[in-house]
Amino acid sequence: MNDVKDICDRILERPAPPMRDSERVLTIAQRSARRQARITVTMGGLVAAAIVAITAAAGTLDGAPGTPRPAVLLTSVASPSLSPAPDWEKTGPDTARFAQLLAEALPAGYRSQPAFGTHGTDTWTSADSYASRTQLVVSTGKGQGMLSATVVKDGAAAPSGDLCAAAVTARLDAYNPDGDANCQVITIDGVPIRATTTAKGSTATRFLADGFLIVDWHPSWQVPFTIQQLATVAATVQIPE
């Protein structure tokens, strides 16, 4: 046994070439991850229409054609590092890019397809503010649900106190009234997230320097997605520049 180790050690005694530096390795890995995510998003766009159609058919089979779709309005937000909201009121929203970033922030085992082609994206703009929602159909082996992420730029600074305070609720109510929600603050990697739950679903709100990000989850078919996981998505998703 030791002979083999000795053989290997002796083979390795010869000088080895210099290693690739860590920054280079990281850059290549990141590029690969981005390429994979782009492929996922592209393929997901094709699949999304089919999934939405299936979802609609399932609603009909439930005998409840009038069943409201998962709320597409803003729900709740969570802001980690006080990134500024992107200047989408000037450039227009890059929802495809944001869908990709959102997909990258999902926990392991969760697949996603952008809900493009139906009500996947919506944007409301004014002269100096906007609210832009991006939706993903998120699925596991057990079911699926709708994850919505809404970036709101309202020009207001992030609250400094309790994120469940009445003043914060009032600010968010303009976009996402959730009066009877249970509210708690979850901190992910130092990023405080306002997390609320209602009978309709869960919401995590992350405040940005001049707005906030609302991530909400509406389970369709019993997909487990805890409020902690939702808060983590809100805290870790990269805000586009």
Add this chain to the structure above:
Amino acid sequence: MGLPGWGSRRAIEGDFVAFYRARGAHLRNTAYLLCGDWHLAEDLTQIAFTKLYRAWRRIDRRDTLDQYARKVLLRAFLDERRHPWRREYPTEPGSAALDVATSDDDATESRLHAALMRLPRRRRAVLVLRFWADMSVDQVADAMNTTTGTVKSQTARGLAQLRELLNDTRVDCDSIEESMR
């Protein structure tokens, strides 16, 4: 730092770079012992770390990173060997950075290297992982997606074949290239 797998992007990148700096050289040496070519070893190491980066959030325990990385490396090696274009040259030669100086003491190492390279690649992988990388039979079986019984039998056959090869004076450097095709 929060729970492993749930760190921020910046924290993940920091951890990733730290892990590469700590274990990259060892992993590349493992790759070299498997494939016998520094160019390909560099490629395999990059493949392993790229896949590791993609899976970083899914790896729950930091103490399993090494095992995961070696598993990815091994499978990349075995996959690479299935690619027809890899049967000729693992990597386009010509990179001066990967040239290795030789010395008069290389004769013995070359002979040892030639013997190791003449083992069938899965058998060679078992020996390298078991006795150089200090992996258990269970870990090797898991990495190779095979049974512990197969690992044990491959180990015994590999050791016997290696002894035989080392006693074979015909083993030389030229045999490396042949065995890799």
